[in-house]
Amino acid sequence: SQTIHQWPATLVQPVGSPLSLECTVEGTSNPNLYWYRQAAGRGLQLLFYSVGIGQISSEVPQNLSASRPQDRQFILSSKKLLLSDSGFYLCAWRGHPNTGELFFGEGSRLTVL
Amino acid sequence: GEDVEQSLFLSVREGDSSVINCTYTDSSSTYLYWYKQEPGAGLQLLTYIFSNMDMKQDQRLTVLLNKKDKHLSLRIADTQTGDSAIYFCAESLNDYKLSFGAGTTVTVRA
Numbered sequence: 001s002q003t004i005h006q007w008p009a010t011l012v013q014p015v016g017s018p019l020s021l022e023c024t025v026e027g028t029s030n031p032n033l034y035w036y037r038q039a040a041g042r043g044l045q046l047l048f049y050s051v052g053i054g055q056i057s058s059e060v061p062q063n064l065s066a067s068r069p070q071d072r073q074f075i076l077s078s079k080k081l082l083l084s085d086s087g088f089y090l091c092a093w094r095g096h097p098n099t100g101e102l103f104f105g106e107g108s109r110l111t112v113l
Numbered sequence: 114g115e116d117v118e119q120s121l122f123l124s125v126r127e128g129d130s131s132v133i134n135c136t137y138t139d140s141s142s143t144y145l146y147w148y149k150q151e152p153g154a155g156l157q158l159l160t161y162i163f164s165n166m167d168m169k170q171d172q173r174l175t176v177l178l179n180k181k182d183k184h185l186s187l188r189i190a191d192t193q194t195g196d197s198a199i200y201f202c203a204e205s206l207n208d209y210k211l212s213f214g215a216g217t218t219v220t221v222r223a
């Protein structure tokens with residue numbers, strides 16, 4: 001069966017520090033992978049998605065970047081965090097290509113102080 | 114357009130039915146989805162419905178789709194305390210992306 005994991009689960013970082021959130025998927029090959037951000041009281045905002053190694057599509061101009069160095073690994077990064085980067089970050093992979101449902105990781109809570 | 118809208122809060126008595134409503138804008142959406150998020154956790158897929166269907170039932174969950182009005186609803190029968198969570202409606206935009214609503218926080222009171 002397929003599993004998806006994110007880490008760290010919780011992170012408190014000062015403004016201006018770097019960020020690296022990691023996501024890995026097991027039990028599937030060549031998945032579409034996604035990073036969403038959930039801000040308090042708001043829906044999920046799609047940040048990046050990837051259809052393959054080294055292929056990244058950015059949805060929203062921002063202070064973040066994403067990379068996919070391996071088939072089942074998706075990384076969200078920042079060189080210098082802003083206060084507005086605080087939020088709950090969710091990684092997801094796409095299930096059946098026809099029905100298109102996403103399966104989410106446990107989430108990473110980032111607080112920038 | 115890529116807007117999915119839902120009411121933000123719903124309070125329901127234990128044992129009653131809950132109905133969560135959602136409107137979407139992309140008439141070409143092939144699938145529509147309902148997700149559940151418990152505190153501090155990721156999103157869990159509850160159910161989805163194909164756009165050529167009017168209704169789908171799965172145990173205590175009933176999804177109704179009115180494609181003409183672009184209206185989707187989720188009914189939870191016999192609501193339990195474990196149903197307290199945030200519920201997200203989502204539509205498929207294309208082969209790669211889903212667009213989510215802001216979520217409806219459902220509170221079940223005894």
